[in-house]
Amino acid sequence: MSIKWHHIALYFLLAQLVGCATANHSPAPVTSVQGYKAELKSRIYGSSYRVKKGDTLYAIAWRSNQDFKFLAALNQIPNSYEIYPGQVLKLQGKIPAPVYKKPVSVKVVKAPSNHKNSAKTSVKTPSTPLAKPATTKTIVAKAPVKSKPVVKPKPPVKVTPVTKPKAVVSNNQLKWGWPTSGKLISTYSTSKSGQQGVNIGGTLGRNVIASENGRVVYSGNGLRGYGNLIIIKHNDDYLSAYAYNQKLLVKEQQWVKAGQKIATMGNTGPNSGAELYFEIRFRGKPVNPMRYLPKR
Numbered sequence: 001m002s003i004k005w006h007h008i009a010l011y012f013l014l015a016q017l018v019g020c021a022t023a024n025h026s027p028a029p030v031t032s033v034q035g036y037k038a039e040l041k042s043r044i045y046g047s048s049y050r051v052k053k054g055d056t057l058y059a060i061a062w063r064s065n066q067d068f069k070f071l072a073a074l075n076q077i078p079n080s081y082e083i084y085p086g087q088v089l090k091l092q093g094k095i096p097a098p099v100y101k102k103p104v105s106v107k108v109v110k111a112p113s114n115h116k117n118s119a120k121t122s123v124k125t126p127s128t129p130l131a132k133p134a135t136t137k138t139i140v141a142k143a144p145v146k147s148k149p150v151v152k153p154k155p156p157v158k159v160t161p162v163t164k165p166k167a168v169v170s171n172n173q174l175k176w177g178w179p180t181s182g183k184l185i186s187t188y189s190t191s192k193s194g195q196q197g198v199n200i201g202g203t204l205g206r207n208v209i210a211s212e213n214g215r216v217v218y219s220g221n222g223l224r225g226y227g228n229l230i231i232i233k234h235n236d237d238y239l240s241a242y243a244y245n246q247k248l249l250v251k252e253q254q255w256v257k258a259g260q261k262i263a264t265m266g267n268t269g270p271n272s273g274a275e276l277y278f279e280i281r282f283r284g285k286p287v288n289p290m291r292y293l294p295k296r
Contacts, residue, residue: 042224047092056252057081058217058231062241064091067284069236171237176292177258179211179242180265180276188288196286197241197279204246204274208263210256211240211278211293219252226277227268232256243277244269 044064051060057077061068072081073095083089182202189195210232217239218231228245246266256262267274280289 042226044091047090049089049091051083051085051087051089053085054220054222055083055085056218057083058233058239059223060089061284062218062231062239062281063223065284065286066091070095070284171235174212174234174238174292175258176211176280176289176294177209178293178296179240179278180206180208182206182265182276185271185275187290188286197277198289199269199271200276200278201271202265202274202276204265204267206265206274207261208242208245208265208276210258210260210262211280212238212258214240214256216250216252216254216256216262219248219250227266228263230262232262237283239281241277241279241281243279244275246274 042063044060049060049064057071058068058081060066060083061071064071068081071077071089071091072079074091074093075089076096077083178200180200180202182200185199185201186195187198212232212234214232214234216230217233218229221228223229226241226243228243228248230242230245230248230250232240232242234240242263244266245263247264248262249264250256250262265274265276269275269277278289280287280292
């Protein structure tokens with residue numbers, strides 16, 4: 001009987017040890033797929049950003065949900081939008097007011113009159129007349145007069161204030177088209193961690209086309225979470241993005257037409273299978289693409 005009680009006590013002791021081990025080694029929490037999508041997007045937070053090699057002003061504006069024109073004006077970057085590694089860009093603040101330079105007044109110095117100099121250097125004839133040739137004349141020697149150069153005042157320097165440049169295509173004339181064919185997997189969401197664009201499913205290598213006319217301002221894979229990405233500037237207000245591509249067929253600064261093939265569909269997105277992630281941004285802020293794309 002004592003043997004049975006001994007076995008029972010040993011059993012309870014082992015059960016307690018197993019319970020302690022289970023409590024101390026609980027599995028790590030699993031991140032939801034939606035949270036994983038949000039973490040993939042390489043956002044920039046804060047009031048400043050140090051430029052890294054391969055960065056462009058458009059990419060930095062895209063990652064910080066800013067308008068590239070605002071960042072250029074805030075940091076006094078010229079219209080070429082060139083930035084350099086190591087340069088610190090402000091992401092928040094007020095655009096500095098234009099500085100007007102006052103014109104410099106310059107006094108015009110008049111050259112002195114040569115009347116006195118001529119009188120002093122004139123040679124007088126002697127009082128006693130001398131025999132002179134008939135052709136002899138009184139010679140007056142004129143000393144050279146050095147005059148200071150006349151400095152003309154420079155015209156005032158005009159500094160034009162930062163104004164909105166004329167758009168290549170007005171917003172009313174933009175006619176958006178679907179960037180590829182396929183089934184709509186997910187749509188735009190206004191939630192903080194929600195979808196900022198749409199995912200369109202398809203097959204690997206399917207054509208990806210430009211949704212509207214514009215200029216390619218980014219073509220590469222430097223933005224973590226977007227894979228092979230293309231950003232097209234359509235005018236001063238609208239940009240569109242095409243992510244998770246298999247192959248990029250256009251280069252930066254290249255002009256493209258609506259319907260032109262710019263990439264092939266890839267399978268690097270968070271969903272299974274091939275897909276294209278498509279965004280439209282108005283002045284740096286994501287908008288619902290379904291409001292612009294035609295119904296189908």
